[in-house]
Amino acid sequence: MAKTISSRQWSSALDGISNLKLTTANIPFPIAGEVLVKINSVSLNYKDGETIEGLFNHHKAVSLPQSIIPCADAAGEILETGEDVTKWKKGDRVLSVSYPEYLTGKITQEMLGAGIGSSGKGVLCEYRIFKEDALVPTPAFLSDDEACTLQIAGTTAWMAMNGTRPLGSPGGKGEVILVQGTGGVSINGLLIAKASGAEVIITSGSDEKLARAKALGADHLINYRTTPDWDVEVLRATNGKGADIVFENGGAQTTAKSFNCVRFGGLINAIGYVSGKVDPADERMNINLQLIRRNATMVGMLNGPRDRFEEMLAFYERHQIRPVIDRVFSFEEAKQALQYLWSGSHFGKIVVRASS
Ligand SMILES: NC(=O)c1ccc[n+]([C@@H]2O[C@H](COP(=O)([O-])OP(=O)(O)OC[C@H]3O[C@@H](n4cnc5c(N)ncnc54)[C@H](OP(=O)(O)O)[C@@H]3O)[C@@H](O)[C@H]2O)c1
Known part of the structure; x- marks a missing residue:
């Protein structure tokens, strides 16, 4: 019954x-x-x-x-x-x-x-x-x-770092990772990147949040309110090369700048749109053109499958990431x-x- x-x-x-x-x-x-x-x-x-x-x-x-x-x-x-x-x-x-x-x-x-x-x-x-x-x-x-x-936050960050690599071969060592903002995806991205031996650049609208990110290991801190040209700062921090992997969480206000500071051949993960869904520069900046200009790969990131989630959990356990x-x-x-x-x-x- x-x-x-x-x-x-x-x-x-x-x-x-x-x-x-x-x-x-x-x-x-x-x-x-x-x-x-x-x-x-x-x-x-x-x-x-x-x-x-x-x-x-x-x-x-x-x-x-x-x-x-x-x-x-x-x-x-x-x-x-x-x-x-x-x-x-x-x-x-x-x-x-x-x-x-x-x-x-x-x-x-x-x-x-x-x-x-x-x-x-x-x-x-x-x-x-x-x-x-x-x-x-x-x-x-x-x-x-x-x-x-x-x-959602952890697996998406994991996929942004590793989703384009074969399952079971996580990378990150020696790479420069740019994470935008200090929400769930970005902070997991910071934790994963640091445990993987990568260098992390993080942006935020708050100096207090940047200080907390520094305590978690972030290497370069940029306040996007006081430094609106944060893309120039990213280039400066990477000796002009740009970031290997970008967590593109911002959308309308950030995508064009991400293209300015991704390294040649780098990866932009189109993850979010916290700064708006409509690109104000649409008419002037065609996304295909920008992809070709930097020979960059832009991947639509839609969370990740169960096996990558489990792979991520095992990584957290191995590195005791809390x-x-x-x-x-x-x-x-x-x-x-x-x-x-x-x-x-x-x-x-x-x-x-x-x-x-
Ligand atoms: N594609 C997917 O599978 C997937 C999965 C998860 C999330 N997402 C998307 O990714 C985005 C972030 O998600 P979340 O869960 O991490 O969000 P969240 O925890 O709510 O964090 C949002 C953060 O965005 C930051 N932010 C706001 N305006 C910004 C700007 N102009 N430039 C840079 N950062 C800015 C803020 O950080 P500060 O206060 O430090 O500036 C804020 O704390 C959302 O758009 C969400 O829809 C997509």
Whole structure:
């Protein structure tokens, strides 16, 4: 007989963070191939703010329901296993996989459309059913608060560093990595790059955040507000050569400058658009022309598959890299947590603790 567990969950009608609602639902018992997970910690990504604000509309492959449970990245433990589940047992510590069908290779439109916390049910809830393949083991050395920060932000940073190299051959030694801003992707990029033996240039609009990045090992600090020509600074810091790999998180206000300071033959990862989605210099700067001008490779970066996520987790474990958490909010404070994310005043990751 099906038994049910009641779960509190946050839901959004995609009409803004201030309209998030705390509701209750029954969680069904897992059927064959499924597991029931007690969610312990959830981390927040830029995309979560965008989705709830109704601004995540640029992916044609993603059709959003009218109401969602937000957020994609969670850590928890297995409570019940369905029939035929061999991979997990009760009590196992697990991490969600943000795109549950994206297990290896390149992402397809269908896999993108199944992303959790947007078109698929998210994780900002106390209990959730997962398919057994849509989870990976939590590294033993990390707490749930730490580990839940690594799915989107960590894997994207890992892919920006290693996604174009063959699986299992991480690089970075002797390279210069430019990371823009001090959010989740950038700070994971900084941690991975330093552990890989690379040199890191980081930009931020805040001197205080730059000081924190320096304490984490950043080699060159540039405030993009007081130094609007930060691309010139990058060239100066690299003796005119430019950065080997750019984490292009800024978009409208930063892409052209990234092309100015990527090294010849370097890699620009088009990751984000925190400074705007519309390129004001569009008419003057054709992206193809810029790619050819610098003989650079620009890669559309869409998170990464499960095997690269696991590769990244093993790397974190080997180097004992601990994720950087700015603040931990209680479950009841999820709305404030998302407002804090959306204000952009955080450094690294924000976590909502789903259980005390
Ligand atoms: N393609 C993918 O798979 C993927 C995956 C993850 C994220 N993303 C995208 O990558 C971007 C960053 O994501 P996130 O989760 O790391 O965001 P986040 O944690 O919210 O951090 C955003 C940071 O961007 C920085 N920023 C704002 N304006 C900037 C500017 N003009 N130049 C440089 N930095 C600026 C700010 O850092 P300071 O305060 O230090 O300036 C801010 O803290 C977002 O656009 C997100 O949608 C894409």
